[in-house]
Amino acid sequence: MPTRRARPPSRKTPTQSRAKATVDAILRATAHILKSEGFAACSTNAVARKAGVSISSLYQYFSSKEALVAALAEQHAENGQALLLEMVGLAALEGPTSLEAQVRRYIEAMVRLHAGDAELHRVLMQQVPSIPEAVAAVNRVSNRSGDAVRAWLESRRDELRPLDPAVATYVLVTSVEAVTHLQLMERPKQLDFDTLVEELTWLVLGYLGVARRPAARRRRPPATSGFARH
Amino acid sequence: MPTRRARPPSRKTPTQSRAKATVDAILRATAHILKSEGFAACSTNAVARKAGVSISSLYQYFSSKEALVAALAEQHAENGQALLLEMVGLAALEGPTSLEAQVRRYIEAMVRLHAGDAELHRVLMQQVPSIPEAVAAVNRVSNRSGDAVRAWLESRRDELRPLDPAVATYVLVTSVEAVTHLQLMERPKQLDFDTLVEELTWLVLGYLGVARRPAARRRRPPATSGFARH
DNA sequence: TCAGAATGTGAGCTATCACTCGTTTTGGCT
DNA sequence: AGCCAAAACGAGTGATAGCTCACATTCTGA
Incomplete structure (x- = not known):
């Protein structure tokens, strides 16, 4: 990860509905890639591509x-x-x-x-x-x-x-x-x-120390395997 | 992270003591960098440098x-x-x-x-x-x-x-x-x-449903915590 | 002693990364 | 219609990542 310089904390906030849609698409794409491919594969370029917007649009709304x-x-x-x-x-x-x-x-x-x-x-x-x-x-x-x-x-x-x-x-x-x-x-x-x-x-x-009766469910399924202990 | 190609699962195993020391130094350096700088900063180059060995030595013993x-x-x-x-x-x-x-x-x-x-x-x-x-x-x-x-x-x-x-x-x-x-x-x-x-x-x-006395710690000593059961 | 195997080296290749610049497109307004 | 800011664009920049190659050094054993 190159070019790690100080960046302004925030960027433009969208006013037109078109822009809101873009921001939404970007966030959606980020979530999707994070989930399906993990953080490492979640590059800004990949996010922009998946969101169907250009990389610069991403940086218009997110400073980093x-x-x-x-x-x-x-x-x-x-x-x-x-x-x-x-x-x-x-x-x-x-x-x-x-x-x-x-x-x-x-x-x-x-x-x-x-x-x-x-x-x-x-x-x-x-x-x-x-x-x-x-x-x-x-x-x-x-x-x-x-x-x-x-x-x-x-x-x-x-x-x-x-x-x-x-x-x-x-x-x-x-x-x-x-x-x-x-x-x-x-x-x-x-x-x-x-x-x-x-x-x-x-x-x-x-x-929490709250007493409880053993509940109605009769657990204790058919004595599963290991009783053997040393 | 470039050059992501299929790699052989393992590499040489050290036989000489010199090599064992190298492997040990590499693992030690990896742990040290992971702890102090985090995973992102833990590049193979950095590990090799910290371990005092060359990159190629690292790749001789670890395939990736x-x-x-x-x-x-x-x-x-x-x-x-x-x-x-x-x-x-x-x-x-x-x-x-x-x-x-x-x-x-x-x-x-x-x-x-x-x-x-x-x-x-x-x-x-x-x-x-x-x-x-x-x-x-x-x-x-x-x-x-x-x-x-x-x-x-x-x-x-x-x-x-x-x-x-x-x-x-x-x-x-x-x-x-x-x-x-x-x-x-x-x-x-x-x-x-x-x-x-x-x-x-x-x-x-x-x-586990094991009854317990409220222990010796003070605060509402004998008040048998929870009998209250609706 | 000395050949060959084991071990160690570092410059450098390529892919990819986060991010910018100069420009074009869009759409709300008068 | 036509202005203009907001929005969108994408090729390109510098840096760095993982990893290889061709070569040098050290160790082993006969």
Whole structure:
């Protein structure tokens, strides 16, 4: 990657609808290439080609490759945040629900959210760390989500084991995200949507020290293979 | 990244000690640059320079940049696996210990392991996905760890809630790894080593449905956290 | 001692990258 | 109709990447 010089942070903002379409096409193409070919193959020339615009048009609206990816990351994070709030926020106001139901609903929302554009999310999470501007964009949003979880923990504190809300937020958000990612990336056949939600609910409630009956599902499938231990 | 043509999968293996030293220097330099400058700055030329050998020597032992990084990943994974077994494997044989103690010991080992070369681990995890050969190397090792966890779950099945060992292994390994990574990458001040181990132990035991007293930490001492079940 | 294999060298080739310059096209306005 | 800024264009620039080639040096063993 040559010619790494300081660049102005932003460029023109589109006013005509034609220009808006161009910007949109560029972002769309960026996402598409990132997902299908990875970050390394996502050159500005390739993006422009796929978007059906010239390379100079790209640079008219994005001051650098970093800025381009950062813009995409920001858009993605913003969308996700909005979707999550829509799925969870309103439902949360509909009255006092059981702890377990609330947790399950939130987790369902998370899983569904990630399923939305899993591949893009994955690539952004993996490659974006080398682009500070994009890190900032994603962090800004995920911090807001973290705050919501933390507030929820504090509001339900009496029903949970003694814990530090900040620490617990870290642990919960991280582990739920990680397991969700795993399922989206590897799609292990044992982990379908319902199982995933169920297990994550167990994980969260267990961690929070909420007692639970062993559930109605009679698991324990036919004693799979290995009992043998040293 | 130019000249992307098919390359032979492997090259010469060193026989003289001089050559072994060269290979070692190259791998060392790769790790050093990856950690200090990141993957993007880790060019083969830079590696050769840092290692104090010529480019051609590098290509005598590694058929491509991918192969180089893959070799490093493999070495790293192998080392980790060995260390983990050393820390945990023997201790596991020392007789029947409490479930909680076993879990805590394993988690301690995991956390310590990651702390060993956290930066390298982080970079490898982030960049390796674009290098299939390296993915294979890391997966091979982590699968073996997964098998161990799974076997353990099955051996202790009677003390746990009903669960599918395969699914539970996924959930546990993934979430513990993720939280550990987080702590290494961001080093949030609330999450020191002891707290991390303690919280992860909670996470695992809670998920496994193992009852636990609220521990000796103060804050609402006897208030039997969560009986509340709608 | 000395041939040949193993090892080490660095200038240089080519493809590709991020990005610019000078120019042309478009479309909203009077 | 016709002006003009916004928008779009694409060949071209300098830099650097991964990698090879032709050759030099060192080691082994008979």
